[in-house]
Amino acid sequence: MKSTIYDVAKAAGVSIATVSKVVNQTGNISEKTRKRVLRIMEELQYQPSVVASALTGKKTSTFGLLLSNIANPFFAEAARFLEDEARAAGYSIVMCSTDNEDERSVNYLSLLQRKQVDGMIIACHFTDWSLLHPYLATETPVILFSKDVPSLNVHTVTVDDHQGGYQAIEYLIAKGHRQIGIVAETGPSGEHRIRGGQQAMKEAGISWRSEWITNVQSSIQDGYNGARHMLEHSERPSAIFACNDMLAVGVLQAAQDLGLQVPDDLSIIGFDDTLLSQIVQPRLTTISQPISDMAHHTIQLLLRHANTPDISKQKVIFQPKLMEGRSTQSVTPASNMD
Amino acid sequence: MKSTIYDVAKAAGVSIATVSKVVNQTGNISEKTRKRVLRIMEELQYQPSVVASALTGKKTSTFGLLLSNIANPFFAEAARFLEDEARAAGYSIVMCSTDNEDERSVNYLSLLQRKQVDGMIIACHFTDWSLLHPYLATETPVILFSKDVPSLNVHTVTVDDHQGGYQAIEYLIAKGHRQIGIVAETGPSGEHRIRGGQQAMKEAGISWRSEWITNVQSSIQDGYNGARHMLEHSERPSAIFACNDMLAVGVLQAAQDLGLQVPDDLSIIGFDDTLLSQIVQPRLTTISQPISDMAHHTIQLLLRHANTPDISKQKVIFQPKLMEGRSTQSVTPASNMD
DNA sequence: CTGAAAGCGCTAACAT
DNA sequence: ATGTTAGCGCTTTCAG
Numbered sequence A, B: 001m002k003s004t005i006y007d008v009a010k011a012a013g014v015s016i017a018t019v020s021k022v023v024n025q026t027g028n029i030s031e032k033t034r035k036r037v038l039r040i041m042e043e044l045q046y047q048p049s050v051v052a053s054a055l056t057g058k059k060t061s062t063f064g065l066l067l068s069n070i071a072n073p074f075f076a077e078a079a080r081f082l083e084d085e086a087r088a089a090g091y092s093i094v095m096c097s098t099d100n101e102d103e104r105s106v107n108y109l110s111l112l113q114r115k116q117v118d119g120m121i122i123a124c125h126f127t128d129w130s131l132l133h134p135y136l137a138t139e140t141p142v143i144l145f146s147k148d149v150p151s152l153n154v155h156t157v158t159v160d161d162h163q164g165g166y167q168a169i170e171y172l173i174a175k176g177h178r179q180i181g182i183v184a185e186t187g188p189s190g191e192h193r194i195r196g197g198q199q200a201m202k203e204a205g206i207s208w209r210s211e212w213i214t215n216v217q218s219s220i221q222d223g224y225n226g227a228r229h230m231l232e233h234s235e236r237p238s239a240i241f242a243c244n245d246m247l248a249v250g251v252l253q254a255a256q257d258l259g260l261q262v263p264d265d266l267s268i269i270g271f272d273d274t275l276l277s278q279i280v281q282p283r284l285t286t287i288s289q290p291i292s293d294m295a296h297h298t299i300q301l302l303l304r305h306a307n308t309p310d311i312s313k314q315k316v317i318f319q320p321k322l323m324e325g326r327s328t329q330s331v332t333p334a335s336n337m338d
Numbered sequence C: 001c002t003g004a005a006a007g008c009g010c011t012a013a014c015a016t
Numbered sequence D: 001a002t003g004t005t006a007g008c009g010c011t012t013t014c015a016g
Helices: A005-012 A016-024 A031-044 A050-057 A073-088 A102-114 A129-136 A161-174 A188-203 A220-231 A245-257 A275-279 A291-307 A333-337 B005-012 B016-024 B031-044 B050-057 B073-088 B102-114 B129-136 B161-174 B188-203 B220-231 B245-257 B275-279 B291-307 B333-337
Strands: A062-067 A092-097 A119-123 A142-145 A155-159 A180-185 A213-216 A239-242 A267-272 A285-288 A315-318 A321-323 B062-067 B092-097 B120-123 B142-145 B155-159 B180-185 B213-216 B239-242 B267-272 B285-288 B315-318 B321-323
Touching (some): A005 A031, A016 A031, A062 A073, A062 A102, A073 A119, A073 A245, A073 A275, A073 A291, A073 B092, A092 A102, A092 B073, A102 B092, A119 A291, A129 A142, A161 A188, A161 A239, A161 A267, A161 A285, A161 A321, A180 A188, A180 A220, A213 A220, A220 A239, A220 A245, A245 A267, A245 A275, A267 A275, A275 B275, A291 A315, B005 B016, B005 B031, B016 B031, B062 B073, B062 B102, B073 B092, B073 B120, B073 B245, B073 B275, B102 B129, B129 B142, B155 B161, B155 B291, B161 B180, B161 B188, B161 B239, B161 B285, B161 B321, B180 B188, B180 B220, B180 B245, B220 B245, B239 B245, B245 B267, B245 B275, B291 B315
Parallel strands (some): A062 A092, A062 A119, A119 A142, A155 A315, A180 A213, A180 A239, B062 B092, B155 B315, B180 B213, B180 B239, B239 B267, B267 B285
Antiparallel strands (some): A285 A321, B285 B321
């Protein structure tokens, strides 16, 4: 049988209030009784119940994390950083894979609320973002992670997607590419990345073809299909910007299946700088998000909320960084020949 | 302000006991009042507090999952399956990355206990497994996942590691390999896989060299170092069995850095059949764990525990399956020449 | 079929 | 410096 605060109080010959005070280090307790209570706690292996304390003290020391799929390396890596930051502050994380399905997301949201989590981190996509409204009205802080939804008045910690797209395309253009395709995932991030890319093209006086810009989901297969679509025709792009690494891997596989050499026949640039980009052959050039910083900031914001009930909403935008791999190359006469 | 059971009771003109009964579908409630209460609940957007109910009803609808690192694709994939099974039963999962450090693991264990989770799934490694003892004595069910520690009397759901190692080596032998190296991760699984492999060699009358069997941690870098160690000498194995896909990727990179062609100059076989094995070039031959089945069984076992307080401990061993990739090849005269 | 009442383990005034 | 007491929101006998 697990021992309770009563057992400790009785064994130590004090009241439960005193025990509570030494546990929480509140109030004034003489060093002598403090020591004694501590000793008894040790002896009885007393473990304060988080559940009971949450019912009064208002804290569950738990955050909820909604992501599309923990099996996706980008989210797994983000989850790891978030968890580390949370643990450092004594919090743990409930993970919720939504597959970007609104219904499942809402179910999780309500479940998390019923569990009285101390904060929710949203890193998944909603078809209908207004579903979030009821939760934004709550006491529980909500933070959008790696995602910016302009229409929503909510704390946001993200990377500058527009800038990332711009950097990717700018880099390709500098390498001499003029025929550039984009495979993006549906959702706000994808759109911003596309826009950023288009701006870079516009500034360079390059036009783009709408059939070379496709929106898909974010599996490898989606990237494969999207790229295949562009590459099968005789006139094809000399470079493709895939808006995340999973898609980029799909693009790479499509190129390989079509007998195209990367980067000789096709340059590919990804986004996220996940494990994937480092293990494919050739190593992907990719736009890196500072996930670690983002995770740190996210958790800090959540923690600050605990003390300061209502901080005004803030959006923090981190800058992405291009990581050079071997999947991109300058356009050469040879690659223009075919 | 969130509405409580009292608000609903008052608005519906009934007692909180009645509301509780319709929420939990217990006792006998007339259809008429049930409807009314339900309607009021809807109107007031009443969300029963999991915390309060856990304090009495004994259920938090939460499982804890200890794994070495969620950023490792094998664990991320396992977590996803476990989560799906858990959600189907109304449970959610707290993830805990321990990096296989005993201290951190124990901290998490105690935290989970304080949170009164309804079960713990252990998928990480302990240097000192006896640290688990105190938790095995508890009410809270504990399950070892994808790991078998013979010395521990605990529910276990795992893959037949010995058999997996056997299959891997048997396959290589059938391809004509005689010079076989093994890179394994420290821990019970790694050991079993090595033993299985050794048995296959023994049965085939092949001897092994102890310097070609190395134990390391489980990062890509570890696999790289381990392989490099074996491959740099003039006399090197013609095939390497890496005891998980991360290691296999490291082995592959080492081979590439040394100018060895895979599979022509070196065959590589991995373990786990994760995403990684599918995206590297060449695609890895690997031993697949039926993670989905294992996850299903694990959660079911945990759930059964809720009703039947003390089921006798059981170990369930699933059979692995070899997935043929392009990283293995028969020994040919050409590859024997160098 | 419904309600009153006694906790679950803990926190936080308020007394002493 | 320490103890008393009133809840937190809900479940569960036990009466009615």
